[in-house]
Amino acid sequence: xxxTGDNWAAFQAWxxxxxxxxxxxxRQDAPxxxxxxxxxxxxxGSYKLYEAPEEKTTMTYTAQQLRDGIEIVxxxxxxxxxxxxxxxS
Numbered sequence: 001x002x003x004t005g006d007n008w009a010a011f012q013a014w015x016x017x018x019x020x021x022x023x024x025x026x027r028q029d030a031p032x033x034x035x036x037x038x039x040x041x042x043x044x045g046s047y048k049l050y051e052a053p054e055e056k057t058t059m060t061y062t063a064q065q066l067r068d069g070i071e072i073v074x075x076x077x078x079x080x081x082x083x084x085x086x087x088x089s
Contacts, residue, residue: 008035009028010025019042023085025083027078038069042063047061047085049070
């Protein structure tokens, strides 16, 4: 629950037809520094994730890995990560 302030929140802005989008992940006051985030409506293929704002490539994943969940680490409380996701094949 993002309203309590002691959890995580993840938002997936996604264009399933194009196979691209953005994943916004927020860590509020949760004590744990990592969570597994599952993406929805990811068409089969391979995807590269880019860390914003530097556009640094972080990893390449299969669609199934994204649907099963990827580990997101945010070391500090009240911080966020933004990942751009692009289909490569």
